[in-house]
Amino acid sequence: MPATTWSRHHILSLADFTVTEYDTVLQTAASFREVLSRRTKKVPTLQGQVVANLFFEPSTRTRSSFEIAAKRLSADTLNFASSTSSITKGETILDTAKTYLAMGTDIMVIRHKQAGVPQAIAQEMDRLGVKVSVLNAGDGQHEHPSQGLLDLFTICSLLEPSHPRLELLKGKKIAIVGDILHSRVARSNIWSLTATDTELHLAAPPTLLPKLFADCGQDRPGKLFLHWNLESALEGADFVMTLRLQKERMTAHLLPSLREYHHLFGITRSKLQLCKSHVKVLHPGPVNRGVEISSDLMDDPEFSLIQNQVTSGVAVRMALLYLIGSGKIS
Amino acid sequence: MPATTWSRHHILSLADFTVTEYDTVLQTAASFREVLSRRTKKVPTLQGQVVANLFFEPSTRTRSSFEIAAKRLSADTLNFASSTSSITKGETILDTAKTYLAMGTDIMVIRHKQAGVPQAIAQEMDRLGVKVSVLNAGDGQHEHPSQGLLDLFTICSLLEPSHPRLELLKGKKIAIVGDILHSRVARSNIWSLTATDTELHLAAPPTLLPKLFADCGQDRPGKLFLHWNLESALEGADFVMTLRLQKERMTAHLLPSLREYHHLFGITRSKLQLCKSHVKVLHPGPVNRGVEISSDLMDDPEFSLIQNQVTSGVAVRMALLYLIGSGKIS
Amino acid sequence: MPATTWSRHHILSLADFTVTEYDTVLQTAASFREVLSRRTKKVPTLQGQVVANLFFEPSTRTRSSFEIAAKRLSADTLNFASSTSSITKGETILDTAKTYLAMGTDIMVIRHKQAGVPQAIAQEMDRLGVKVSVLNAGDGQHEHPSQGLLDLFTICSLLEPSHPRLELLKGKKIAIVGDILHSRVARSNIWSLTATDTELHLAAPPTLLPKLFADCGQDRPGKLFLHWNLESALEGADFVMTLRLQKERMTAHLLPSLREYHHLFGITRSKLQLCKSHVKVLHPGPVNRGVEISSDLMDDPEFSLIQNQVTSGVAVRMALLYLIGSGKIS
Numbered sequence: 002m003p004a005t006t007w008s009r010h011h012i013l014s015l016a017d018f019t020v021t022e023y024d025t026v027l028q029t030a031a032s033f034r035e036v037l038s039r040r041t042k043k044v045p046t047l048q049g050q051v052v053a054n055l056f057f058e059p060s061t062r063t064r065s066s067f068e069i070a071a072k073r074l075s076a077d078t079l080n081f082a083s084s085t086s087s088i089t090k091g092e093t094i095l096d097t098a099k100t101y102l103a104m105g106t107d108i109m110v111i112r113h114k115q116a117g118v119p120q121a122i123a124q125e126m127d128r129l130g131v132k133v134s135v136l137n138a139g140d141g142q143h144e145h146p147s148q149g150l151l152d153l154f155t156i157c158s159l160l161e162p163s164h165p166r167l168e169l170l171k172g173k174k175i176a177i178v179g180d181i182l183h184s185r186v187a188r189s190n191i192w193s194l195t196a197t198d199t200e201l202h203l204a205a206p207p208t209l210l211p212k213l214f215a216d217c218g219q220d221r222p223g224k225l226f227l228h229w230n231l232e233s234a235l236e237g238a239d240f241v242m243t244l245r246l247q248k249e250r251m252t253a254h255l256l257p258s259l260r261e262y263h264h265l266f267g268i269t270r271s272k273l274q275l276c277k278s279h280v281k282v283l284h285p286g287p288v289n290r291g292v293e294i295s296s297d298l299m300d301d302p303e304f305s306l307i308q309n310q311v312t313s314g315v316a317v318r319m320a321l322l323y324l325i326g327s328g329k330i331s
Numbered sequence: 332m333p334a335t336t337w338s339r340h341h342i343l344s345l346a347d348f349t350v351t352e353y354d355t356v357l358q359t360a361a362s363f364r365e366v367l368s369r370r371t372k373k374v375p376t377l378q379g380q381v382v383a384n385l386f387f388e389p390s391t392r393t394r395s396s397f398e399i400a401a402k403r404l405s406a407d408t409l410n411f412a413s414s415t416s417s418i419t420k421g422e423t424i425l426d427t428a429k430t431y432l433a434m435g436t437d438i439m440v441i442r443h444k445q446a447g448v449p450q451a452i453a454q455e456m457d458r459l460g461v462k463v464s465v466l467n468a469g470d471g472q473h474e475h476p477s478q479g480l481l482d483l484f485t486i487c488s489l490l491e492p493s494h495p496r497l498e499l500l501k502g503k504k505i506a507i508v509g510d511i512l513h514s515r516v517a518r519s520n521i522w523s524l525t526a527t528d529t530e531l532h533l534a535a536p537p538t539l540l541p542k543l544f545a546d547c548g549q550d551r552p553g554k555l556f557l558h559w560n561l562e563s564a565l566e567g568a569d570f571v572m573t574l575r576l577q578k579e580r581m582t583a584h585l586l587p588s589l590r591e592y593h594h595l596f597g598i599t600r601s602k603l604q605l606c607k608s609h610v611k612v613l614h615p616g617p618v619n620r621g622v623e624i625s626s627d628l629m630d631d632p633e634f635s636l637i638q639n640q641v642t643s644g645v646a647v648r649m650a651l652l653y654l655i656g657s658g659k660i661s
Numbered sequence: 662m663p664a665t666t667w668s669r670h671h672i673l674s675l676a677d678f679t680v681t682e683y684d685t686v687l688q689t690a691a692s693f694r695e696v697l698s699r700r701t702k703k704v705p706t707l708q709g710q711v712v713a714n715l716f717f718e719p720s721t722r723t724r725s726s727f728e729i730a731a732k733r734l735s736a737d738t739l740n741f742a743s744s745t746s747s748i749t750k751g752e753t754i755l756d757t758a759k760t761y762l763a764m765g766t767d768i769m770v771i772r773h774k775q776a777g778v779p780q781a782i783a784q785e786m787d788r789l790g791v792k793v794s795v796l797n798a799g800d801g802q803h804e805h806p807s808q809g810l811l812d813l814f815t816i817c818s819l820l821e822p823s824h825p826r827l828e829l830l831k832g833k834k835i836a837i838v839g840d841i842l843h844s845r846v847a848r849s850n851i852w853s854l855t856a857t858d859t860e861l862h863l864a865a866p867p868t869l870l871p872k873l874f875a876d877c878g879q880d881r882p883g884k885l886f887l888h889w890n891l892e893s894a895l896e897g898a899d900f901v902m903t904l905r906l907q908k909e910r911m912t913a914h915l916l917p918s919l920r921e922y923h924h925l926f927g928i929t930r931s932k933l934q935l936c937k938s939h940v941k942v943l944h945p946g947p948v949n950r951g952v953e954i955s956s957d958l959m960d961d962p963e964f965s966l967i968q969n970q971v972t973s974g975v976a977v978r979m980a981l982l983y984l985i986g987s988g989k990i991s
Contacts, residue, residue: 037765041709049371051399062760065739069711069764072737077402079395092617100392100616103641104399105367286760287752311763379701381729407732409725422947430722430946433971434729435697
């Protein structure tokens with residue numbers, strides 16, 4: 002592992018991440034990616050520590066990724082899924098968190114459909130003066146920092162595998178396409194991708210991309226551009242990130258039909274002609290094939306980084322657990 | 332670990348626990364609490380053993396506590412939750428237990444909404460002449476022995492942290508308040524808290540505390556008192572245990588309203604004035620804030636032992652798994 | 662472990678298993694059964710590997726058996742249950758599998774209500790050129806190879822515990838009784854039990870045993886016989902395997918009543934008089950007592966191998982994970 006001066010105790014948002022912090026995460030994740038290529042993909046770093054996955058909103062993909070990351074660091078894991086749980090009967094979320102604290106949890110990975118819950122729990126832990134760390138695994142439409150970091154790691158690792166770092170993004174053009182209004186993934190990515198001199202272009206139908214997004218990141222070195230059509234966002238892009246479209250948006254009258262959405266904003270081989278020739282496509286998953294992205298493009302390793310993102314996810318989450326976990330125990 | 336002459340193979344009820352057994356559990360739990368304060372909170376005691384959590388009634392809190400205890404003893408754990416399970420389709424509970432036995436389970440931790448199920452399974456295991464141990468994690472309204480023991484450990488540890496033992500309770504006055512009729516926690520606590528010369532006072536509305544409770548523990552050295560009002564139970568008390576109130580009791584016409592219940596039997600700062608000045612409050616959780624106990628009192632570390640109880644739970648369950656587990660393998 | 666020349670990468674079906682492969686599984690399982698009798702029932706074989714149980718159809722029994730087998734080989738396990746999962750929202754099954762691949766899964770244990778799903782996933786993995794192995798844990802009404810192998814191991818181990826092998830079945834008469842039409846267990850067993858010179862007799866009501874079953878295994882050395890009554894199948898049998906009866910079959914008008922089914926095809930002590938005196942009875946579980954088999958017979962260790970089957974299941978699944986896992990990592 003790289004020598005590090007990591008001091009952040011919780012990982013709740015990317016809004017105030019520094020360049021040094023981004024680079025430390027990227028470099029630490031690169032070290033763990035190397036561990037994952039060994040025959041025995043396990044290190045004893047967090048032996049005897051407990052990582053509790055408190056998923057008040059169900060998720061298999063993110064929970065499995067954190068679980069595998071924790072196990073590869075030799076931590077013990079506990080899974081809490083509120084749908085199958087009786088713990089919250091009449092109990093507040095803070096009380097549930099305090100129960101897991103009192104059981105000896107060292108790191109809490111928290112997902113909740115309401116924005117701000119991981120922050121509130123972290124605050125309470127700090128108020129109590131305890132050492133437990135909180136990791137936001139997605140809160141409402143607010144943030145999903147580990148997803149933002151794994152997307153960043155995926156891109157930077159492609160640009161320079163042995164030494165991924167933020168400055169590699171300088172001068173690149175990146176497009177984020179889709180349901181930006183409701184996406185916590187987009188919000189975390191806006192922070193990370195505007196942390197250096199990158200051109201970040203957001204594209205969506207007006208119902209999914211209100212003008213106020215122009216305000217995001219206006220104090221950041223990167224430049225943010227809004228588009229209500231796909232074409233101008235794609236032009237000359239190095240990377241295109243598409244977002245998952247919740248089908249519930251249709252019933253809320255925000256979109257006419259999946260077919261029309263795909264026609265206008267779905268990423269296809271022909272639309273990619275507008276981008277740089279080496280363009281790559283990302284998607285946080287799970288993908289609705291033929292909606293956000295055409296099926297053949299998704300499976301084309303020349304363009305799709307979707308599998309890389311999942312693999313990066315484990316390395317990045319190992320890095321995050323390591324950085325906040327080893328800070329805590331040393 | 333203390334040298335021990337433990338011979339009990341299953342832990343099903345506290346009704347026939349001896350003073351020596353209580354003291355062995357308390358002293359063993361104290362040793363494990365010391366392990367939990369180390370950097371690596373893990374011991375190899377049960378390595379290669381399988382602890383199966385067979386929860387026919389859903390529970391996250393107790394299941395997580397047993398799971399974390401088992402993992403800290405290096406056991407492998409299996410979780411069975413009947414709500415998400417197809418195993419019981421047409422199969423008897425004894426057959427389900429025998430299936431987990433045949434898979435190589437060493438210790439079965441069993442919760443069931445029907446009283447007597449863990450006992451029936453333990454009997455069947457004995458009849459079969461196998462070494463598997465059964466631990467009752469709550470059966471109907473009958474008993475919840477590990478909760479009774481962790482409450483005892485919490486109180487005795489407060490009185491003398493380095494050497495918790497039953498005789499520390501001599502001469503103390505303890506009140507149990509709330510839905511005693513339906514509470515397996517109360518039943519287990521009545522056994523443990525009357526095992527020495529303690530004054531045990533039960534307080535509840537008449538619908539939740541029938542007179543027959545006076546018969547409980549009448550052959551025990553402790554004295555048992557019944558109150559249909561809170562005040563006389565609290566007077567001069569050293570410890571107050573409140574019980575969780577199932578909201579279903581309202582619909583069964585056993586209580587007028589939550590508000591009135593809180594007014595009459597809820598524990599508040601002002602009502603505690605009746606107790607000794609050093610009084611402490613316990614609750615098995617999860618808590619309905621503002622019903623069984625006022626919200627500010629619950630969060631006041633000067634009075635509330637609720638977080639200590641959760642922490643004690645892990646140490647006590649490690650002790651129980653160790654005592655029945657190491658008996659089995661030696 | 663025995664020296665082995667195992668080359669099969671996925672275990673999807675027993676249709677093309679060779680005698681050498683059967684014998685390697687049987688002999689490897691016998692070695693692991695020895696491990697399971699030790700005090701520390703654990704070997705480091707698959708340390709650092711990830712076994713993902715992807716159960717798109719719920720199952721506690723088979724999932725627990727695979728989980729315990731994986732843990733005893735020191736693998737890390739991940740459980741995916743589609744009922745509680747959001748991962749498949751709009752995502753194809755192949756995409757879900759590829760996500761677990763990208764997270765670093767080494768072995769996927771897959772159950773799906775649709776026949777052919779594990780095969781499709783295995784094909785996709787091979788197409789991608791990745792090393793991950795797929796193990797079919799039951800696909801629709803097609804196959805359940807690990808169950809077929811554990812039944813085989815149970816029988817051969819009884820005949821010669823120290824050296825179970827296929828040729829021990831030569832000259833034996835085995836009856837499979839019950840809902841053969843809908844049973845993936847029966848299909849896997851038909852392959853394994855006709856792999857040598859065994860007389861295999863199928864018995865069921867005509868609605869549950871169409872004539873086309875006579876075609877199965879017609880190119881195999883064993884002989885296959887169909888019976889629409891129980892008696893002729895049981896006559897002189899060495900082993901009787903009964904199958905689980907899904908109660909849904911009643912509503913589909915395939916059976917008149919459970920009572921009549923038990924009268925005609927349920928295995929009882931008196932019906933066993935037709936068999937050899939040393940006859941043994943098997944059932945894949947969970948059992949409907951008094952339907953497929955009489956309750957007292959099920960509990961009689963002189964006749965019933967049902968618990969042995971469950972124990973064999975862990976040893977056989979350890980063998981399968983070991984054979985495909987160690988092939989992969991060497």
